[in-house]
Amino acid sequence: MLSPADFVADLFNPALAFLPKALFVALVSSAVCGVIGCHVVLRGMAFIGDAVSHAVFPGLAVAFVVQGNLVLGGAVAGVLTAVAVAVLSQTRRLKEDSVIGVLFVGAFALGIVIISRAPGYSGSLQAFLFGSITGIPDEDLYVVALSAVALLALAFALHKEFVAVSLDRESARALGLPVFWLDMALCVMVAVAVVISVQTIGNVLVLALLVTPAATARLLTDRLGVMMLLSPLLGGLAALTGIYLSWSLDLPAGGTVVLVATGVFLLVWLAAPRHGLVARLWLRHRGRPVPGGALV
Template sequence: MSGVLDFLVEPWDQVFMRRAFLVAIMSGVVCGVIGTHVVLRGMAFIGDAVSHAVFPGVAVAFVLQANLVVGGAVAGLVTALLVAVFSQNRRLREDTVIGVFFAGAFGLGIVILSTAPGYSGSLESFLFGSILGIGDSDVLGVALVGGAVVVSALALSKEIVTVSLDRETARSVGLPVFWLDMALYAMVTVAIVISLQAVGNVLVLALLITPAACARLLTDRLGVMTLLAPAIGALSSVVGLYLSYALDLAAGGMIVLTATVTFLVCWFLAPRHGLVSRWRARSRPSQVDGDEDDRAAAVSEEGTGASSAG
């Protein structure tokens, strides 16, 4: 028992681990809340696209020796605005417009970085995360920005869901569809940017999508899903960090793997929508029919026996 307690307490004795836990938990919560809307809308592609879209901003910030996160946020928001504008043309699907602009943004980032010698090593933390090297200012920044994103998402939740379910109905009741699209793109961008330090550009999609996908399997109610997704995201981040500390493995990768294992468990064992439950639901009618046949046979035998006795 004492060994388990020591394992749980030991990482918190390290200042860098305390910062890592705080940022990981906050990133998991923010991505869980925003990921709920992304999964409901079927926009998983946008998470990967935004992670590419922030790249030119990071490249410019690197060349100018400015803050990489701020540069990425600006680039992501500008690209999100362009997608929101061009997506209003119903001739093109939303995912098509996203693919065009975010792929173009990533290409622009590569071109910009090619002008700066020795860039690859310096951007390793951006690509794969550097959660163990986070400072106090980073923790405060994630807390403030992440809190603002969560509050905004909860305040606009009803309207964003309405637009996601039926855009034409949303327009007919007077909802500002364009601005709600823009708000969602902006929140996705910010959620991804503040999570880059935790898991990096390569893995950030998993933190945005996987916890929300788990919650989607566990409940049919949006309110419950909005609570479950951030809880799963935060728990996966904490467990992943513990495993990373104990096994001396990459923190970002362990966080994502923990979330993925959680998804697999939900996919198999979710109460109503898991594989086991669906298998039982399919087999239950035949089992009931078999039981009824057995009962009918027993009644028939009883009746025959009674007639013979008479």
């Protein structure tokens, strides 16, 4: 197995320029998904995150076929799908989850049909679905960095509004907050966060980067601010460790990052000081109340 010192040396090896680029995108994606993912977890939006990750696929496919920018192509597709979900969900005959299910399956199928028309179809589809640390062009680094800064700035600017809607939608609406537009904004932010993560993690696994670190952080703290700090740190740790292991052991980068994040989640689920399984069983054994864990 490659030592950490050798891995650092490879990061500075000019012949392996794709490796630091992949690590950069993975760390930036972890930071963005960690923050946005907190809102996804708190609002029970994991299914919407999964839908968006599939919905961006046709945009990525079109951008690939016309040799355009993948991040911009996926973002356009994700935004259009988010708008379509919000509009079609207004009918009382269908619930939101039904509309999401129809749209994300249709979008994913459209993406497969589009990418099948491109040269090198099999390799392209595998890279889209499962990520590729060798396939990140230099210009995408700038798009990813700028998109990440914009997303984090927007998340900070709308933080109070998002929290109000997450805690009580009806009260937020009574206070005059534009709940529909806040939902729309969050869906769009999820779409962009997914797009900038797809190249290293892959379309199939990107939901894990959005949900798993945030869910892990939720088990460690009852304070929302601390949760939003822990989540990107846990995601970054998973990204760094996963890419190191994948490079050392010749494993798929996206799958390895997700497995590391899942392993950390399971460890915390078992051993978290207040909300872990062991701690809760111990409190029950001692006849003490088990903490509920409401966010403050």
